[in-house]
Amino acid sequence: MSLPSAEVAADFKDALQDLKINSRPEISNLTIIAKENTEHAQGISRELEKHIQTTRPEWKLPALYVLDSIVKNVGTPYTLFLGRNLYSTFMSAYAIVDASTRKAMEGLLKTWKQPVPESVDPRPVFSADVTRDIESALIKYRTVAIQQQALSQKQALQHAIPPRPPVGAPWRHTPSPSQTAARYTPTNDPRRQQLPLRDQFPPAPTPPPNHFPPPQQQRSFLPDMQPSIDLNKLNIDLDMLINTTKMEWASNPGDSHIQQKLKALIDLQTILKSQQLPPDQIRMIQQQIIQLSPAPAPTPPVSIAPPPYVTSIPPHMPGTSSWEAGGPVMGFHPPPSVRTPQPAIPPPGFDPAWLSSLLTSSTPTPFVSAPPSFPPPALPPPAAPSLAQLLQQYAPPPTPVAPPQPTPIGSADWLLQALNTHKLLPGTPSNGNDVELTTASIAKKSRPHLISKLYEALPNQCVTCGRRFESSPKGKEMKARHMDWHFKVKDPDVAKRGVHRDWYIGERDWIEFREEDEAAPAPVSNGTSAGGPAAAKKEAKDQYIHVPTDAALVHAPCPICQEKFEPQWLVEANDFVWMDAIKVNEKVYHATCWEEYSRGSGLGGGRGTPDSILGKRKAEVSSNGLYKKARTDL
Amino acid sequence: MTALPGLSLPGLSLAPALAPSSTETRTQDLPAGSEYRFEVPFTRTLRLRILSGTAELFGTELAPNSKDAYTLSGTKGAVYTWHGCRLELAGEPESEYVAEETQMTSYANVHFALENAREKAGAQKEIGPRVLVVGPENAGKTSLCKILTAYATKSGRQPVVVNLDPRQGLLSIPGALTATTFASVLDVEEAGGWGSSPISGPSAVPVKMPLVYQYGLGSPEEGKTFRPLVTRMALAVTSRLEEDEQARASGCIIDTAGASSHGKGGVYENITHIISEFSVNVLLVLGSERLYSDLSRKFSNRPSEEPISVIKLDKSGGCVDRDETYMQQLRQSQIRSYFFGQGSNNLSPHTHWASYSSIKILKINDASAGVGSSFLPGDDDDVYGSTTASIYETVAPSPSILNCLLAVTNASMTDRHEAIRDSSIKGYIYVADVDETKEKVRLLAPLSGAIPTTAMVMGTFPEDVSGLVG
Ligand SMILES: [Zn+2]
């Protein structure tokens, strides 16, 4: 009985939607679906192509790995169907992913030119003419990128900010000349017409960093051209800016640009509230806030029309974005790895101007207040550096031996460093947590920078359960293990096999129990515990076998102690198992019983009689014994 | 649609019929710093999902854009948002509204102050803050404990949560007192909102490992076994914190019964006892000016001992009085889910017949557990010393034990009564049927296999549950 193709394809699509990281179990699961439904290969292939084109840039790579896994593990007919559009599938993804993903994609392409490893079939995964077109496009693309890079390097020099502009002169961005986004044109490609994306990167005019189409609701606090020193107003403006940014962040919890900006703003607020600053510095901050605020900047009035495609993009809720195939790709969030502030020299193939235009057009409408007809307030990445720059300006004169800045200018770390080295956060402990265990310190006072420790500091969130992880490599590893764990405990057969509640553990066991974090690396075998025999016993106890399928075995008790085995779910095995069990000569024994027995018979003495073993095992395992031990211990 | 635990099992006469709840969804926008408060009776469900932004339920962050909505039933709760969010709701809560005034800022500040204390303790390899939460009934003590626990685990801590309110049944059933190290996310859908104790199969939310003691009475002010049990639990918790390096700096969070905060003429004997046994150094007083002034007078200045930080907190406007009918339904739901599981975790308990002669049941001696009896000066010796008065009396099996819950202790029938009283328990069995003519009882146990032959203790709380098994 086979399902209608549309239904299979829809199921496959559903499963794809959940694929957000490079999760081996999920990818192999999808591969299995594909393998078991080769009669629906065409529909499945189409869904996969569509998904790769429409999913967010940071989720494209896992989807490409699914494609890779299917063509390598299943092969025809998928190689046929997926090969047809491989050029556009690959290139449209390549165009909008970050540098590291590109690298991974290039690696994939390389393997597609070769036969499947360990396969008897000597032919490459995809036929040479499919991969050749992609290769030549990539070469062309890189050439353009290198030219672009040279250009932006030059611009970076032009933009270079004097290290210490005279105090009192507000630092301004100079408008950057319009740039053309890197474009690639596949050479002699007969399938040009099928390329849904080729023409979707029009020469995007790059607005100067400070100029944004004004959102309506922000007009109310249009700044004066000549800002006067009004601390109150400054505080209000800053507050509003923080709120807008928070809203932005709430709709893009994964976006660390916004997160960094928010952090910088909150730090600035702390400074303002905790310190008496000289008027000129306050004026500078005010100037800065104005520049950061999504309102027309006072200087110079170059008006940039919003790019034409912006108006055609329907406002969408984050997370529910469902782009039609071939729709504009501009609306997506930047991939995670570009979130880290880029050094002045962009990596090959990375065009910062293009990115910033992407950023400008990609921030989804904050649902709370922004009218849909206007692009929401958005700030390009330079926001953080300019604020840092400002902080540096009114810092006390640097010591003669100015330490070199190891962190790239503009990164959140750099900003923090700037704040700390200039002692702009006095009286605050290094972690910024000033709350004391007193009613006065605790009552009501809001500390958004601390709340961010529970959210923004852990930007990498599990969509299944909401648990957050750091964005560090360690955090990513933990999340991957965590996702594997989710996958393991999702067993559809569980309902069928009587699961029951266990008895609670005893006192001594509880005291010795250690919580295990499913995201932590598997503990290295406990080599610290002393005592050979005890350790050996533990090993025996930890032995297990999968619950036998043979009916005779399932009901047979341990031949030594005559006790029946209890099925237990074991996460590592991802199956029901019998713990403390060993199979010897087609019979299943308790591993501890067997160990005692074989040791006894090995010694040739009468030690290993079933009775004494039974007594011993009972004493070891029963929590009553442990309880008594606990009593004497306590 | 997810039903109440065990609803699909035959013979559960107690399970109320679920009103067909509409599948229509609606959206609810919450501005930053506000919360959506709701009451869902046991007969209905509320399903909620975050469409955008962030939101938390008693400190536990809800998964974003999760395909499966959170399903809540028999819950009075609040979804709070620090950043603003849009929720999708389905179902008909009994009441619902959005509140802009909350105590979350203060409660989060408590967490951050505790984090500073934990940091300090960690640097010196000492046990972290021992936090005691007190306050009258329905002041939100348990909710505060949940928030502090959730924030602590989110911050990578592993606090031991100690429940000294027999009416809660944290990770067990009411009547029990428990201690549990929390290292993972709380299960907000589970009855009680903490999570589940270990089962033999996989679980979608990591299980928690509680240490459970039987108290068996409804109030800590009743009877004489509460304080010795506190002493015993403090010993176990302190041992765990001393030995468990991962948990040590996290310290513990202790929840108490409202009754313990009533006091007698400004004297709070149980609170004083808990403070001294657990070496409490942070005392959070919720929603009572008088209690705060009484306790800060007594504990803020103790020249010879470690100082205690006594902190006053306001009660959240979201706290609702939970009437006795609701509390009883909650208890029954907890008992059902102990045996039968809840939601997608359907458990298979085991019933079998046992002869009268094979079971021995103890019951707290009425003479020593007289309701309202309080400690008299000099009484303490009786409790800890070798008292001649027995704590328990033996109950002969008879139809009177029908529908009772029996706590299976780790102590032997022949142990001294003090040892039985102080014993942690293996779990509960339920007397499903009594056949007087054949002198047999039908017992419901969580798992198959022989019922342990250790001492079994019957309490007066929670009340009997009729018809748990058909
Ligand atoms: Zn998760």
Ligand SMILES: [Zn+2]
């Ligand atoms: Zn055996």
